[in-house]
Amino acid sequence: MKHVLVALLEDRPGVLQRVVNLFSRRAFNIDTLTVGHTEQPDISRLTLVVDSTATDIEQVVKQLYKIINVLKVSDVTHDPTVLRELALIKVTATRQTRSEIVQIVSMFRGHIVDVAADSLIVEVTGTEDKIDALVNLLRGFGIKEMVRTGPVAMVRGQSGVTTFGEETRPRLRAAGE
């Protein structure tokens, strides 16, 4: 099963290297990894997708916590979560196929962000499944180039993954404790 983990990191030099190092050192299998800024300066946010059939999720969480610059790790898999991925897809487009491509992209609420004589760049956001579906449809036209960010996640409503109130909260408990 795919698990979505969110981690907050102190934005220090080498912190991403520490995280990536850990995965190879412990032979953790990571599907995707996305990192970026947050609402707080000096804190980065990491979204990971990990397959639990290959990797012990509890160990991933605990080992991440052992990195001094990791502030918080949450498994949001079972929370109501908004999960989004961005893809840029360069599709071969001739005069004959262009309008059909545009139509398909608009059904997926994507955008055409670049038009050239023989190609288009499509920008689309959504869940992994949605992007997969669009990619499958566009494949018939000829995909020249593609980049996907991997998902980022945010829990809906009141709860969320922030560092607020962390000082008073006991952490680093083993599962079942």
Add this chain to the structure above:
Amino acid sequence: MAIHPATRSAASEEPRKDEPRKLSGARIVCECLIREGVQVIFGHPGGVVLPLYHVLPEYPIRHILVRHEQAAAHAADGYARASRQVGVCLATSGPGATNLVTGIACAMMDSVPIVAITGNVPTTAIGRDAFQETDITGITMPITKHNYLVTRVEDLARVLKEAFHIARTGRPGPVLVDIPKDIFLKETWFEYPETVNLPGYKPTLHGNARQIRAAAELIAQAQRPVILAGHGVLISGAEAELREFAEKTDIPVICTLLGLGAFPESHELSLAMPGMHGAAYSNLAIHESDLIIAIGMRFDDRITGKVEAFAPKAKVIHIDIDPAEIGKNVKATVPIVGDAKLVLRELIKAVQPGNHRDWLAQIWEWRRKMPLTVIRETDKLLPQYVIRKLYEITGGDAIVVTDVGQHQMWAAQHWWYDKPNSFISSGGLGAMGYGVPAAIGAKVARPDETVWAIVGDGGFLMTMQELGTIAQEQIPVKIAIINNAYLGMIRQWQELFYNRRYSAAYLGSPDYVKIAEAFGIRGLRLRTKEECDTVLREAQEYSGPVLVDCIVESEENVYPMIPSGGTIQEMLLDPALRD
């Protein structure tokens, strides 16, 4: 060689934190070390750390010049294990730093608090493949608890404060601080921070009360419980609590290799070391147990063997300060994250007095049938005999530091450790070459105690240049080389599992007495069983550093043995005990 009366008071005539002063990075390092109570550092100079070496003699810090940086790290490790203080080592950039790597990895595997300070090329040269440049923070990332590259002199005091804090608290471990040359030279206002601010680092010390109650319930129900006590008990200083807990509940205690000394081996509840070369009766007790209470140990594969077949009937209470250890190798029925001492205090209150005399009688019966310390009758000089003799001569009143291999196992089997921190060994990494430098560290930490380095000839050869350090600093360690002219454990595995093809296992016998004498160290040779007592006694009574070349039977094996990844059914007993 002059030894600084290294005390904090000696330096306290100078103004301290009252009035901030502008100091160079090199001086800030020294000031920080003094404030952390550091009295001794083990190091080797090089180009980029010269600014630090230039000012070091002005401070009441004893610097011990090692002959190879690996020894600096191992000596800091031995110092830390013997003293329960943070050990400090110092090396230059590039090769100096990379030479520390084995020692740092060893400290990481065995949870030993050391701070490694390395120099690096000036910040302006970093990334340009400058002479003796290496990315030591990148290299040591997986083998340190944390590491730092200091790029601003203003950060230096804070970083060192954090480094010592991280090294010694929680589950201890090595922290490396890499300091570019220009940072040693730049000046800034010096003020040592009183506290650390590490929002991502808050070790859990107190066990969860509900889990402690659950543990007490399991203990009350158990018929055949055993305690597995590891290095964590020693690190936490929980020996008295462990004893009280074991006595109150009447549960036998098995100390792991690194836990030896956490519970007195002369105690009636003590069972010998478990695992690959552990006592058959201890392994049987674990196998038949219905409850394992694991305290500050991590179910290493050398203890569990085939993990699926390990302790099949037992529920597990696992107490460890590192949550990641719980459930990593063996599933815990009741996990308790916390400091061993604090958790045991609560657990002692929560449990009822127990009685397990039937279970103990069963284990003692196994022990009678399959004792651990069998030494076959022969006129030859057996390695086990030498170690046993050394135990008798010292009365067990010594710190034993071992290297890695057969002699390490015999030193664990044939010596009874009654006091904490009296057995120092590279358990996790199994780093050959550890013994001699770690013994230097241990002796410097506890100069009033006898320190015996029991090493194999193979391991000795890896760091024997440290005889130079021992001679120059007149560190009176005693070294017994258990010399079988082989890489003994390699030869044993080849005998048992590789059809006796002794590929690359033979070392031959250089004249170790002459080597000692060449360094100005007393060298003695032990060849026969008859002279064993006299020679070892002479070494024991000699006041200075001394090396004994014990030429022992070359093809002796360590038993019992459970082959790697095997189960208790595959255990090979000593030939004398086989049917």
